[in-house]
Amino acid sequence: MKNLSSVLDLMGNASTAAIKLGNITGVISRLPQQNQTNMDFGFHSSGDLMILNKNSDVGTCIKQAIHFPKEASELAVKRNGSFAGVLLFPEIEKLNKTSFFFNNEMLGIExxxxxxxxxxxxNIHFSNVNTTEFNATCISWDGKSKEGSKEKWITDGCLTNEANGSIxxxxxxxxFFAILMSSNENGKISSSDLKSxxxxxxxxxxxxxxxxxxxxxxHFLIR
Structure with a gap:
């Protein structure tokens, strides 16, 4: 992710380019030095990338949509950042027996x-999230520490908003961001146990x- 800036040299005069590294897909966009605005990118269900506008429908064909606020672009330019990049990493292994990433995917944003x-x-929007048998939580990677030999994922800095089958x-x-799907079977009580x-x-x-x-x-008898 830190080397995404090298892609800008290959873009020529283009302002936006798609990225594909094996099964990893993404998009990178130059940041203007002045007059920054909000930016929105979307991952189509077919795997294609697109720039979204106010009229884009994120509920049907877009499986992930990423919104960059103007504040983020202004802060990046102020700190010598020159691009906004998003990479989608598929086929991520389960964290443990009861927890996994939604669609086995995570997003890297730089x-x-x-x-x-x-x-x-x-804002990172995920469509068609089935939470019938799972608890869904937005998490981010903490690059400063690990849990054992694995990367540490935390909930700090992210709020989860679930509505109408989307998160x-x-x-x-x-x-790096993902939705952690945790089984809630351990918290359920069977009907027979509940009756007992x-x-x-x-x-x-x-x-x-x-x-x-x-x-x-x-008491009253003694009194």
Whole structure:
């Protein structure tokens, strides 16, 4: 990701170019030195990339849409950044037995400068996310630390907004991003277990009320 700036030398006078490295796809766009604006890119379900506008429909054919706010571009240029780049990494392995990345994919976002603590977030929209049996959470890669021998993924700096079968990650920094799908089977109780627990609870409450009545009767009898 740090070497994306070298692609600019191959673009000539073009302002935007598609990137393909094996099964990794992406897009890179030059940043103007003045009059920065919002930028929006989308990954089509077919794998193609496109520049989105206000009339683009992100609910049907776009599986990921990335919104760069004007603030991010201004901050990047101020810190000698010259581009906005997004790469889509497929076939990412599961984190563990119960957690995996949505579509087994992660997104890398780079602007050639350290970008963090944005007041207007970078928004990453994921379409058609089925959360029926999973908990979905936006996460980002923490390049400063690891968990054992694996990279550490954190929720800091990203908010998860789920609506109408889609999820939008609102993130205030740049790094690698993904949606973590965690199985919630461990938190479910079967109907038979629920019935047994209900009967035990009723019996316990009944015994408590009985001995409370005995205690009150003895109290008034002694008085």
């Amino acid at each position: 602007m050639g400068a350290n970008i963090s603590n944005l007041s207007e977030t970078i 939008t990650c609102h993130c205030s920094h740049l790094t 627990l209900t009967q035990i609870t009723k019996a316990g409450c009944g015994m408590s009320m009985f001995f409370l009545g005995v205690a009150l009767f003895m």
